[in-house]
Amino acid sequence: MNPGAISSESLDDSLTLHENFERIAARFPESVAVTDGRTRLTYAELDARAERLARALRAAGAGRDRRVGLCVERGTDLVVGLLGILKAGAGYVPVDPAYPADRRDFVLAACDAGVVVASGATAGLVTGQRVVLVDGLPDGDGGDAAIPAGHQAADPSSLAYTIFTSGSTGEPKGVMIEHRNAVRLFTATAPVFGFDENDVWTAFHSAAFDFSVWEIWGALLHGGRLVVVDHDTARDPGAFHALLRRERVTVLNQTPSAFRNLVNADIDAHAADPATAALSLRYVVFGGERLDYRALTPWTDRHGFDAPALINMYGITETTVHVTWKRIAAADLAGEGPSPIGEPIADLRVDILDEQGRSLPLGEEGVIHVAGAGVARGYLNHPELTAQRFVERTDAEGTTLRWYDSGDRGVQIAPGQFAYTGRADRQLKVRGYRVEPGEIEAVLSRHPAVRDVVVIAADFGEGDPRLVAYPVTTAAPDQLVAELKDAVAAALPAYMAPSAYLPLDELPVTVNGKLDEGVLRKRLELKLAEASKGEAEGASVEDTLRAIWSEVLGTDGIKDTDEFFDLGGTSFSLIHMLSVVNDRFGLSLNVGTLAEGANIAALAAAVKNQLAATSR
Incomplete structure (x- = not known):
């Protein structure tokens, strides 16, 4: 892998993100910077639009270490918004428009935003804050507007963004990242990747998920092109x-x-027309959750390991997206046990500690701690938690560094090479998102009929991890579950919604008095097995689909108008459900079939239409 000219010549750790961007924009003014399927902005156009927004934000009081909310749908306006906030000297706080109102309001209140960048389509979602419309600014450069008196520009130590992650106390917590943390992510990884102006990146993830930082700035700091993927396309692998x-x-x-979904879509594309199925990928970078290397076999059988290169990167929001990297080779696919995460990025250090805070030797499992230039400023409004998780420590060589306690467990498998084994606490990783079960349990516990509750992650098959809630109650199950779903939908993002609710009389415990998760998972298995028996011979299309949905979702009592995602479905389980339906009826339905609604009625109509078409 050869370092690119952009990485070595243009990126400067002593500059902010937007100052580095401005240097790239001056170098490639006519190159396309960002597209979203509707709009294309060159680097010059993006820079000019962001500067107009910055002037409006400065006039509204934005400046160094101030936080400005960003509530904009995926598209070029989102990129204009975050760049404009940075140019104004402030740090951006991404708030996904898909969040429930309670979650949006909490994040904006916690970060004391005061000002929120929104679009005409999302402005109505923001309450109690001054709104600046990213798509409502006057055309033209606006001249040399005077900088407001007292305005403070950003420097590398200033706040760049605050991303809220799930919190064990029942409330999300904001992680504060500075410009220097983010810029060095790309200078430190330049020798590994060699990104340049010829690269095309996808912005696949929500701006409220820190993987987006790598995607967006990876393109814009190297002169590449960023393709923003809309929500519907991101959910449809084909x-x-x-x-x-x-x-x-x-x-x-x-x-x-x-x-995993994309691998299946790749197989389908090659089967349909090999001549048009070719990809231009140089790299596939994995992150956000544990990688099962064996699951890559269908991809590598077709594409090998070099075109594209496959890179596994372990990371944490508190250490600026990525900590380690590993290029995947054929030998890795045969391995079992802990998931290898490779070596630390050049300007980071990783240590494995025991419960007493002592470094462990090779082969001994402990908690992963990280030190170096990527370690965050800390948690917003949580000085005690910051002091607990970000700790200065002097090593055997006498060097004092600030270390972050990740809460992840790992092991050093060879000198300088590490593997991930799991979480040290109850935190879960579900489809890349960090989820604290305690935050979900806190919402469910507010219901007066819930005496106790536990939320765990369970595998619904085919590597589909989902959340399952077990409320302890004597209330009627159907009514209670409906009310709990409503409570979760009103308070938490969709990725934190349990896919199944299984009421209990009491929580099962082991002989040692600990929660017996084995019994909980067995109860789920029985529930799924019961659902799989629900399809009867001669049943209507609707009833057959209902039985399939019950099996996939682990729930029953499904009405024709109930939406799949409202019932706890995920993008992964949607693909799986359609695969089962296609096998059952001998059809070729895809996600686009459900464009008008993911419910039994719409799917039944699609099944009947395709059955009629194939019988002609």
Whole structure:
């Protein structure tokens, strides 16, 4: 892998993100910077639009270490918004428009934003804050507007963004990242990747997920082109694969769960027309959750390991997206046990500690701690938690560094080479998102009929991890579950919604008095097995589909108008469900079939239409 000219000549650790961007924009003014399927902005156009927004934000009081909310749908306006916030000297706080109102309001209140960048389509979602419309600014450069008196520009130690992650106390916590943390991510990884102006990146992930930082700035700091993937395409592996081909994407970043869907779409594309199925990928970068290397076999059998190169990167929001990297080779696919995560990025150090805070030797499992230039400022408004998790420590050589306690367990498998084994606490990783079960349990516990509750992650098959809630109650199950779903939908993002609710009389415990998760998972297995028996011979299309949905979702009592995602479905389980339906009826339905609604009624109509077409 050869370092690119952009990495070595243009990126400067002593500058902010937007100052580095401005240097790239001056170098490639007419190159396309960002597209979203509707709009294309060159570097010069993006720079000019962001500067107009910055002037409006400075006039509204934005400046150094101030936080400005960003509530904009995926598209070029989102990129204009975050760049404009940085140019104004402030740090951006991404708030996904898909969040429930309670979650949006909490994040904006916690970060004391005062000002929120929104679009005409999302402004109505923001309450109690001053709104600046990213798509409502006057045309033209606006002249040399005077900088407001007292305004403070950003420097490398200033806040760049605050991303909120799930919190064990029942509330999300904001992680504060500075410009220097983010810029050095790309200078430190330049020798590994050699990104340049010829690369095309996808912005696949929500701006509220820190993987987006790598995607967005990876393109914009190297003169590349960023392709923003809309929500519907991101949920449809076939459509996403077509986008990768059409846009000639070279750098793809995926959670392992999302990539499994894409592998199947790649197989389908080659089966349909090998001549048009070719991809232009140079890299596939994995992150966000544990990678099962064996699951890559269907991809590597077709593409090998060099075109594209497959890179596994372990990382944490608190250490600026990525900590380690590993280029995947054929030998890795045969391995079992801990998931190898490779070596630390050049300017980071990793240590494995025991419960007493002592470094462990090779082969002994402990908690992963990280030190170096990527370690965050800390948690917003949580000085005690910051002091607990970010600790200065002097090593055997007498060097004092600030270390972050990740809460992840790992092991050093060879000198300088590490593997991930799991979480030290109850935190879960579900489809790339960090989820604290305690935050979900806190919402469910507010219901007066819930005496106790536990939330765990369970595998619904085919590597599909989902959340399952076990409320302890004597209430009628159907009514209670409906009310709990409503409570979760009103308070938490969709990725934190349990896929199944299994009420209990009491929580099972082991002989040692600990929660017996084995019994909980067995109860789920029985529930799924019961659902799989629900399809009877001669049943209507609707009833057959209902039985399939019950088996896939682990729930019953499904009405024709109930939406799949409202019932706890995920993008992964949607693909799996359609695969089962296609096998059962001998059809070729895809996600696009459900464009008008993912419910039994719409799917039954699609099944009947395709059955009628195939019988002619």
